[in-house]
Amino acid sequence: MRVAICIQEQIYDALKDLLGNLRELPDYCKMQSFGFMDLNLDRLEQRNTTTTIAISHYYKHPSGDMIADPDMEIRIFHELKMAEALSFQDIFGYKRVYHENGYIDAETKTMLNKFLLQWLRNLKAQGFKRPVCRQAGKLKRLVAHDYKSGLYDGIIGVCAYFNNELI
Numbered sequence: 001m002r003v004a005i006c007i008q009e010q011i012y013d014a015l016k017d018l019l020g021n022l023r024e025l026p027d028y029c030k031m032q033s034f035g036f037m038d039l040n041l042d043r044l045e046q047r048n049t050t051t052t053i054a055i056s057h058y059y060k061h062p063s064g065d066m067i068a069d070p071d072m073e074i075r076i077f078h079e080l081k082m083a084e085a086l087s088f089q090d091i092f093g094y095k096r097v098y099h100e101n102g103y104i105d106a107e108t109k110t111m112l113n114k115f116l117l118q119w120l121r122n123l124k125a126q127g128f129k130r131p132v133c134r135q136a137g138k139l140k141r142l143v144a145h146d147y148k149s150g151l152y153d154g155i156i157g158v159c160a161y162f163n164n165e166l167i
Contacts, residue, residue: 007113008082014120015076015083020130022076022083025053033127037069044073051076052086067091072116085112 016022019041031039037057045052056071073086087096097109 006082007117008077008080008084011074011085011113011117011120012076012081012083014117014124015074018120018123018128018130022051023078025051031128033129036126036128039123039128049077049079051078070119072112072119074116084109085116088112088115 012022019025025041025043027043029041031041033039037059040054040056040058042054042056043051044054052073052075054071054073057069058066058071059069061067068089068091070088070090072088074083075086076083084097086098087094089095095105095108095112097105097112099105
C-alpha cells in the first residue's frame with residue numbers, strides 16, 4: 001500500500017477501498033448497510049485516463065420528493081491515482097468547483113475535498129463495502145453474509161443487467 005501524500009491521493013485510495021477497481025465501475029450500483037440510507041453510485045463519464053462518478057444518499061421527503069443528502073460528483077484520474085470533488089448538492093444548495101467561464105473556486109475545492117474524504121471514511125466505518133455485481137439477466141440482489149460468525153451483516157449490493165449489459 002502506498003503512502004498517500006495529498007488529499008486527492010487519499011480520496012483515490014478511499015474510493016478504491018470502497019468501490020474496488022475504479023477503472024471498471026458499473027454504470028449504476030446501489031449499496032446498503034443496515035441502519036443507513038442506501039448509497040448510490042452512477043458512472044457519468046468514462047475516458048481513457050479519467051472517470052467521473054456521482055455518489056449519493058437520497059431520502060424521501062414527506063412531500064414525496066427524493067432529496068439528495070448529499071450527492072457529489074467526483075473525477076478520478078487513473079494514471080495519477082488521484083480523485084477530486086467536482087460538485088456537492090444537498091437540501092440546502094449546490095456548490096461546484098469548476099465554472100463555465102474557467103473560474104476555479106479554490107476555497108470550495110478545498111472544502112469539498114475535505115468533506116468527501118471524511119464521508120468516504122464514514123461510509124467504510126458504517127459498513128458499506130464494494131458492490132458485488134454478477135450477470136443475472138434481471139435485477140439481482142446479493143446479500144453479504146459473515147459465514148464465520150453466521151451473522152447477517154446487512155450489506156446488500158444491487159446491480160441490474162439486461163441482455164448481458166449492466167443497466
